Amino acid sequence: MISQNEIKTVGVITSQSLSKWGNIQEEVEKILKVQNVKFFSFLDVNKKYKSSLNHFSDKSFNWQGEIQQTELLRFLEEPFDLLIGYFNKKNTFIESAVLHSKATFKVGISEVNQKLYDMEIVEIPSNIKNFLIELKKYLILLNKIKN
Numbered sequence: 001m002i003s004q005n006e007i008k009t010v011g012v013i014t015s016q017s018l019s020k021w022g023n024i025q026e027e028v029e030k031i032l033k034v035q036n037v038k039f040f041s042f043l044d045v046n047k048k049y050k051s052s053l054n055h056f057s058d059k060s061f062n063w064q065g066e067i068q069q070t071e072l073l074r075f076l077e078e079p080f081d082l083l084i085g086y087f088n089k090k091n092t093f094i095e096s097a098v099l100h101s102k103a104t105f106k107v108g109i110s111e112v113n114q115k116l117y118d119m120e121i122v123e124i125p126s127n128i129k130n131f132l133i134e135l136k137k138y139l140i141l142l143n144k145i146k147n
Contacts, residue, residue, distance in 0.1 A: 007081040007144045010037045013097050014086040016044060018125050020021045024086055031132040040075050044096045058093055088125045
């Protein structure tokens with residue numbers, strides 16, 4: 001069931017490879033007119049990876065698939081009004097993070113894993129702005145944000 005709450009808190013989970021297309025956090029704040037967007041990015045890293053505040057990797061999970069990184073667990077426990085899964089390729093670790101998020105409304109790029117989201121948007125990942133403009137249209141129609 002989709003939450004009827006107006007969106008005030010937003011979290012974003014993305015991949016390092018898509019972060020290069022622009023400042024996703026800044027674009028979300030500007031286009032959706034929300035403050036303090038929280039952000040977590042999956043890093044494809046080598047064996048010397050050390051966890052950091054806003055990043056996670058395959059090393060953040062134990063061999064049973066359980067999340068071990070405290071910062072990531074805190075992020076996923078937050079009941080965001082909106083979680084944006086901004087990644088376009090299947091990735092077990094990112095998908096697991098989205099699945100475990102306590103967000104009440106989840107949106108992502110289509111054709112990754114439709115079971116993760118309440119709504120999917122078809123867009124080329126490098127078009128962050130277009131993705132967010134399209135998302136805003138739907139959020140206005142659903143009375144989740146004001147125009």
